[in-house]
Amino acid sequence: MLAALAAPGASRIHGAHHVRRGYANIEEKFRGLGAELTHVSEEGVAG
Numbered sequence: 251m252l253a254a255l256a257a258p259g260a261s262r263i264h265g266a267h268h269v270r271r272g273y274a275n276i277e278e279k280f281r282g283l284g285a286e287l288t289h290v291s292e293e294g295v296a297g
Contacts, residue, residue, distance in 0.1 A: 251276075255285050264292060 251269055254261035263269075270276060277287055 251280065255280060255283060262290075 251263060251266070254263055273279075281287065
């Protein structure tokens with residue numbers, strides 16, 4: 251997630267639910283660093 255925050259442009263992170271459940275308030279912490287987060291369902295996504 252940190253690499254996505256540092257990368258130019260938009261990034262998509264698959265399986266982010268693992269990070270969200272492992273770190274308290276991680277989304278708020280990244281928003282505090284300037285991240286714009288959007289949740290998108292991974293159902294039906296080929297990978």
